[in-house]
Amino acid sequence: MLDLNTLFILTMIPASAMLLISMVVGAFEP
Incomplete structure (x- = not known):
């Protein structure tokens, strides 16, 4: 089971x- 830090x-x-x-x-398409 994964711990919270890994998740x-x-x-x-x-x-x-x-x-x-x-x-x-967003920078290239204003």
């Missing part, structure tokens, strides 16, 4: 990646 990391990495991608797309 938190596994959920934060895709979230931060999608946030970064949306920021880049």
Whole structure:
């Protein structure tokens, strides 16, 4: 069973990646 730290990391990495991608797309498409 996963602990909370591993679960938190596994959920934060895709979230931060999608946030970064949306920021880049927003920068190129005003």
